[in-house]
Amino acid sequence: MSAHAEESVSVWHLRWLRLKRDRAALAGAGLLALLLMASESAPIYEAWQGVSGVDADLLSRFDPATAQHWLGSDDAGRDVFARLLRGGQTSLTIGIMGALGASIVGTLIGSISGYFRGRVDMVLMRFTDFMIALPQLPILIILAALDLTKLGFSSEFIRSGSAGYWRIVVIVTLLGWTGVARLVRASTLALAEREFVLAARAQGAPAWWVLGIHIVPNAITPVIVATTIAMGRVILAESGLSFLGVGIQPPATSWGSMLSNAQELITSAPMLAIWPGLLILVSVVAINFLGDGLQAAFDPRSDPR
Amino acid sequence: MTRFLLSRAAGAFVVLMAKSFVIFALIGLMPGDPVDLLMNANPDATPEDIAHLRQLYGVDTPIFERYWHWLTAAVHGDFGFSRLQHRPVWDIVIPALGNTIVLTATAFTIATVIAITLGTIAALKRGTWIERAIGLLAYTGISIPAFWLGLMLIYLFAVILGWLPAGGMPRPEEGIRGIFSHLALPVLTLVIVEIGAPTRYARAAMLEVLGQDYIRTARAKGLSSRRLILKHALRNAMIPVVTIIALGMGNLFSGALLTETIFAWRGMGRLILEAIMGNDYNLALVCLLFTTAAILLANILADVAYTKLDPRIGLGGRRK
Numbered sequence: 286m287s288a289h290a291e292e293s294v295s296v297w298h299l300r301w302l303r304l305k306r307d308r309a310a311l312a313g314a315g316l317l318a319l320l321l322m323a324s325e326s327a328p329i330y331e332a333w334q335g336v337s338g339v340d341a342d343l344l345s346r347f348d349p350a351t352a353q354h355w356l357g358s359d360d361a362g363r364d365v366f367a368r369l370l371r372g373g374q375t376s377l378t379i380g381i382m383g384a385l386g387a388s389i390v391g392t393l394i395g396s397i398s399g400y401f402r403g404r405v406d407m408v409l410m411r412f413t414d415f416m417i418a419l420p421q422l423p424i425l426i427i428l429a430a431l432d433l434t435k436l437g438f439s440s441e442f443i444r445s446g447s448a449g450y451w452r453i454v455v456i457v458t459l460l461g462w463t464g465v466a467r468l469v470r471a472s473t474l475a476l477a478e479r480e481f482v483l484a485a486r487a488q489g490a491p492a493w494w495v496l497g498i499h500i501v502p503n504a505i506t507p508v509i510v511a512t513t514i515a516m517g518r519v520i521l522a523e524s525g526l527s528f529l530g531v532g533i534q535p536p537a538t539s540w541g542s543m544l545s546n547a548q549e550l551i552t553s554a555p556m557l558a559i560w561p562g563l564l565i566l567v568s569v570v571a572i573n574f575l576g577d578g579l580q581a582a583f584d585p586r587s588d589p590r
Numbered sequence: 591m592t593r594f595l596l597s598r599a600a601g602a603f604v605v606l607m608a609k610s611f612v613i614f615a616l617i618g619l620m621p622g623d624p625v626d627l628l629m630n631a632n633p634d635a636t637p638e639d640i641a642h643l644r645q646l647y648g649v650d651t652p653i654f655e656r657y658w659h660w661l662t663a664a665v666h667g668d669f670g671f672s673r674l675q676h677r678p679v680w681d682i683v684i685p686a687l688g689n690t691i692v693l694t695a696t697a698f699t700i701a702t703v704i705a706i707t708l709g710t711i712a713a714l715k716r717g718t719w720i721e722r723a724i725g726l727l728a729y730t731g732i733s734i735p736a737f738w739l740g741l742m743l744i745y746l747f748a749v750i751l752g753w754l755p756a757g758g759m760p761r762p763e764e765g766i767r768g769i770f771s772h773l774a775l776p777v778l779t780l781v782i783v784e785i786g787a788p789t790r791y792a793r794a795a796m797l798e799v800l801g802q803d804y805i806r807t808a809r810a811k812g813l814s815s816r817r818l819i820l821k822h823a824l825r826n827a828m829i830p831v832v833t834i835i836a837l838g839m840g841n842l843f844s845g846a847l848l849t850e851t852i853f854a855w856r857g858m859g860r861l862i863l864e865a866i867m868g869n870d871y872n873l874a875l876v877c878l879l880f881t882t883a884a885i886l887l888a889n890i891l892a893d894v895a896y897t898k899l900d901p902r903i904g905l906g907g908r909r910k
Contacts, residue, residue: 415605418889420881422847423862424616430866432621517733524735525848529863544738548852551741552749562738569733 303582310578313571317377320568324373336364339371339536359546359557368538369560375539376520377568379453383519386458388512391465396496396504398466399473410470417463425522428456429531449534453526457519465511472504506583514576517569524565540565598893602886606879613878614657620869660875670872674864679876682861687880689759690857694846696773697780702835705785709792709831710824713800724789731786740779740852747775757853776853780846784838791834795827802826829899836895840888 304310331337349357357365398409429452438448476482477500485495526532527541528548535542540561547558663670669679712724748756754775760768799805800823808822809815847859854860858877865874 415608418605418882418885419609420862420878420885423866423878423881424613426847426863426866427613427616427620430621431616431619435619521733521735525737528735528737528848529851531867541735544735544741548741551745555745555749558738558741558745562735562742565738566730566734570729573729573733 300582304578307578307581309574310582313574313578316571317568317575320373320564320571321377324370324377327367327370327374330370331364331367336367339363339538357556359554365557365560368543369540369564372538372540372543372561373564373568375450375533375537376523376541376565379450379457379523379539380516380520380568380572382454383457383461383523384512384515386454387461387515387519388465388508390458391462392469392501392504392508394462395466395469395471396473396501399470400477400492400496400500402474406470409466413463413466416460419460421460422522422525425456425460425526426529426531428459429453429526449532449537453523453532457522461515461519464515465508468507468511469501469504472507473500476500476503510576510580510583513572513579517572517576520565520569520572595890595894598890602883602890605886606883609882610661610875610879611657613875613882614660615653617866617871617874618653618656620866669876672865672870672873674868674870674873679872682873683858683876683880686856686858686861689855690850690859693773693776693850693855693857694780697777697784697846698838700777701781701784702788704781705788706792706828706831708785709789709794710796710819710827712789712793713796713827714819716797721793724793728786728789731782731784731789733786734783735848736779736783736846737848737852739782740775740849743775743779744852757855759854759856772855776846776849776855779849779853783846783849788831788834788838792827792831795830796823799823799827829896832899833892833896836892837888839891840885 351357359365359368394409394413398406398413433448433452473496482495482499485499490498523532523539524541524544527539528545530545533539533542543561544558547554547561551558660670671677672679672682675682708724708727712721715721744756747754754771757775758772760772764771805818805823808818813822846857847863849855850857850859851863858881862874862877862881864870865877
């Protein structure tokens with residue numbers, strides 16, 4: 286008797302089995318985990334080597350790579366390796382938070398739009414179309430450069446280091462939710478017709494319950510893929526803004542802001558420009574590999590490799 | 591068709607009006623205002639002067655009033671003066687637009703041709719190292735920061751090899767050679783960055799078409815694979831790809847902000863950045879509205895292209 290073979294397998298287990306076979310996706314996930322762990326251990330590296338990625342040391346400007354400064358030091362004598370780790374902390378976490386924020390907003394708007402239909406749907410979808418056809422990068426630049434005191438924030442808050450960080454997270458959330466909203470709306474329209482949703486509504490479940498328990502969990506699969514891929518876009522957007530000087534402000538650092546600094550030094554110290562860009566490229570490629578792997582693993586129609 | 595175009599154009603116009611207000615309001619929230627900037631240049635200004643100027647420029651009136659003022663002038667064809675360059679906005683926008691179109695249209699054409707070719711090859715060579723190599727190339731294009739790629743190309747071709755200028759506009763006396771040498775690096779940057787997405791679309795579309803029954807039938811009839819691919823598969827596979835390309839055309843006019851900035855190319859993208867950073871209200875507004883109008887126009891164009899190419903699909907995306 287083969288009771289074992291008939292044991293039910295959860296859909297997530299099947300998806301994991303499919304993902305496990307995708308070497309590119311696994312490599313991407315591993316690389317990302319490695320980069321995240323390395324960048325989070327920036328303080329440990331600094332303490333261990335006795336170097337700093339923040340404090341200027343004008344006696345050791347442009348030091349070559351040594352046992353102490355693994356990748357040398359930059360134009361202000363700061364340790365390049367430590368700065369790359371700190372920059373990674375900023376860039377990668379902004380990528381994660383910005384993508385998550387956009388997906389949460391998108392899921393909310395999409396599910397409400399698809400569930401209530403009618404006038405709510407019309408208004409929200411017109412708004413989505415409106416957002417989609419905005420010139421993204423110029424609007425991002427304007428939002429990043431806005432004078433927050435004109436919106437009622439205190440100037441102490443604006444000068445604090447975390448304001449620059451959160452501002453980027455908020456603006457990529459504000460501009461990035463449209464794709465997920467459309468995805469979730471489409472799934473919600475289909476799910477709202479299904480028997481289990483009708484049954485829940487017939488029993489008098491309130492809308493937020495039906496949405497939260499029955500609809501969103503069943504519509505979440507494409508959102509996971511979209512969020513993963515959005516991480517890459519957010520990292521690129523942040524690096525562009527910081528490069529233009531409206532993103533992460535010193536003394537905080539990100540890979541993009543390191544590049545902005547390195548542009549003028551390209552002839553004398555090219556490595557200062559090469560490392561941060563390479564790390565952006567590698568992490569975004571890794572994210573895209575993972576996103577594609579998830580897509581293939583989640584979609585049963587896709588061909589097994 | 592005419593009715594469809596008219597209703598779409600009317601819709602786009604309403605959206606454009608709404609956007610002009612949003613952009614107007616956003617720029618109003620940028621640091622400083624025109625009077626602050628004038629004051630910084632003149633240490634002898636008295637508080638009375640400031641009050642007078644504020645009234646003259648109307649910066650303290652409510653946002654709706656200012657917007658209305660701007661709009662009525664714009665409807666009469668007066669888009670105002672650039673604060674930074676002291677010239678009418680149109681005189682600045684038109685040459686920038688020309689420069690941008692030279693750059694982006696060249697890059698766009700090259701990128702489209704390469705992308706369709708690579709996508710088709712990847713689909714035909716399925717499961718081989720060729721497909722994987724093309725896939726990796728497409729991934730790299732999608733994932734690379736444009737400004738960093740530009741910087742690396744400058745370092746390689748201008749600093750180390752010294753073959754090409756690091757940026758700037760071609761001068762008239764340099765002739766045709768000057769145009770090509772100044773265009774080479776920014777075009778290369780844009781092509782690499784833009785090639786990823788259409789390559790992947792072309793590959794996916796081609797794979798789908800190659801799996802269709804009529805391809806199998808044509809093959810069974812003994813059609814040569816060259817004819818099969820060019821006449822039967824490619825033509826059908828290109829329908830969704832053309833739509834994607836038409837959508838991308840909206841970005842031709844906004845230029846490539848980061849690429850133009852890195853290579854000091856005097857196009858719209860760079861102009862938009864300068865106008866925003868320099869608090870040049872009128873200039874930034876007109877540039878951004880122009881860009882938005884181009885995106886809306888490209889959307890309509892994509893819809894029309896889709897229905898023209900696929901006879902099964904009616905206007906507005908309805909299946910016939």
